[in-house]
Amino acid sequence: xxxxxxxxxxxxxxxxxxxxxxxxxxxxxxxxxxxxxxxxxxxxxxxxxxxxxxxxxxxxxxxxxxxxxxxxxxxxxxxxxxxxxxxxxxxxxxxxxxxx
Numbered sequence: 001x002x003x004x005x006x007x008x009x010x011x012x013x014x015x016x017x018x019x020x021x022x023x024x025x026x027x028x029x030x031x032x033x034x035x036x037x038x039x040x041x042x043x044x045x046x047x048x049x050x051x052x053x054x055x056x057x058x059x060x061x062x063x064x065x066x067x068x069x070x071x072x073x074x075x076x077x078x079x080x081x082x083x084x085x086x087x088x089x090x091x092x093x094x095x096x097x098x099x100x
Contacts, residue, residue, distance in 0.1 A: 063075075
């Protein structure tokens, strides 16, 4: 998977580094949002994404795979967005192609 462009944006570079979780599935899901939605996201969604990256991997995986839903509605909406981006990439409808 190609790294997201980060030149000139230290916050995006920091987030890209934080997306590397050591679990291919998590890396792919998180980097998909960074590549596909970060640029158009508002400050609140960017902050929410940064907060998502603080969660422990097992909980994050449960959220992103739909096994569990967060109580916070805004966080739940962000997770839905991440899932939609990945679905679009898998079906060829998004920017770029996801290859596992």
